[in-house]
Amino acid sequence: MSTETLTGAAGLRAFLDGLPGVDQVGAEERAARLASRSIKTTAKAEAIDLAVSMVDLTTLEGADTPGKVRALCAKAARPDPSDPSVPKVAAVCVYPDMVEVAVTALAGTGIGVASVATAFPSGRAPLAAKLADTRAAVEAGASEIDMVIDRGAFLAGDLAKVFEEIVAVKDACGGAHLKVILETGELATLDNVRRASWLAMRAGADFIKTSTGKVAPAATLPVTLVMLEAVRDHRAETGRQVGVKPAGGIKTTKDAVRYLVLVNETAGPDWLTPRWFRLGASSVLNDLLMQRRKLSTGVYAGPDYFTLD
Ligand SMILES: O=C[C@H](O)COP(=O)(O)O
Numbered sequence: 001m002s003t004e005t006l007t008g009a010a011g012l013r014a015f016l017d018g019l020p021g022v023d024q025v026g027a028e029e030r031a032a033r034l035a036s037r038s039i040k041t042t043a044k045a046e047a048i049d050l051a052v053s054m055v056d057l058t059t060l061e062g063a064d065t066p067g068k069v070r071a072l073c074a075k076a077a078r079p080d081p082s083d084p085s086v087p088k089v090a091a092v093c094v095y096p097d098m099v100e101v102a103v104t105a106l107a108g109t110g111i112g113v114a115s116v117a118t119a120f121p122s123g124r125a126p127l128a129a130k131l132a133d134t135r136a137a138v139e140a141g142a143s144e145i146d147m148v149i150d151r152g153a154f155l156a157g158d159l160a161k162v163f164e165e166i167v168a169v170k171d172a173c174g175g176a177h178l179k180v181i182l183e184t185g186e187l188a189t190l191d192n193v194r195r196a197s198w199l200a201m202r203a204g205a206d207f208i209k210t211s212t213g214k215v216a217p218a219a220t221l222p223v224t225l226v227m228l229e230a231v232r233d234h235r236a237e238t239g240r241q242v243g244v245k246p247a248g249g250i251k252t253t254k255d256a257v258r259y260l261v262l263v264n265e266t267a268g269p270d271w272l273t274p275r276w277f278r279l280g281a282s283s284v285l286n287d288l289l290m291q292r293r294k295l296s297t298g299v300y301a302g303p304d305y306f307t308l309d
Pocket residue numbers: 058060093211212213214218247248249250280281282283284
């Protein structure tokens with residue numbers, strides 16, 4: 001079915017209702033099996049650097065200050081100041097009012113500035129306010145917008161409203177990439193995760209993202225598995241590749257490596273680059289740096305060694 005025929009509410013519903021159901025038990029078993037895979041030390045070193053390069057280093061607190069954002073940007077560009085071989089992260093993710101600070105601090109680094117928008121994290125605001133929020137972030141220099149879907153509308157069955165809102169925000173993004181946050185912890189079932197993934201992709205999402213980090217559960221392996229299957233099948237059907245970003249609650253190197261194994265086994269190696277896969281996290285970077293140091297020196301550097309995320 002083409003995107004055009006989805007604009008009618010009935011066509012959209014028929015399309016989403018026609019998606020096969022998710023085998024919940026199967027998805028959980030498969031995610032658990034992949035999570036228990038061990039990888040060789042050399043592969044682990046490569047996986048750590050790849051994971052670092054995929055981090056959207058995030059601070060989304062009411063107490064964020066320009067100073068904190070500048071410190072985060074310095075860390076994004078040189079995660080370990082004593083070791084220039086550590087790659088830089090993919091992007092820094094902040095609230096719209098901090099975009100200008102991040103853009104200035106990251107000038108010349110090639111690191112993206114992502115901004116949450118559309119009344120993050122609840123998404124409860126009129127569309128005009130969401131569009132103004134988006135435009136303000138883009139005008140301040142954000143290269144990526146992380147929007148939230150209207151979960152209330154989705155769960156009430158008003159799929160056309162969710163679809164049209166994504167289309168409008170995508171338009172307001174101009175040249176900025178759009179990540180669509182499904183807030184999977186509020187969608188109740190993996191079937192809903194699959195439906196929301198397809199809805200977002202058909203509405204123009206460049207990335208689909210699991211969570212805001214403000215709702216539990218945030219990112220999980222089974223949810224990310226379902227989203228990876230969706231982007232894989234979407235590319236096979238339409239030719240358009242969409243990225244995936246698990247976010248929230250990813251804290252350890254072990255977690256990060258599990259996600260990379262899942263990407264490789266589910267969507268395939270085409271997604272194993274920061275262009276198509278991101279890890280949204282406020283604190284995983286320090287653990288990646290500690291494990292990286294341990295692999296190269298054999299000595300475990302405690303958390304005090306690295307600056308706080
Ligand atoms: O998008 C990223 C999340 O907001 C970060 O969540 P986290 O603090 O659990 O890592």
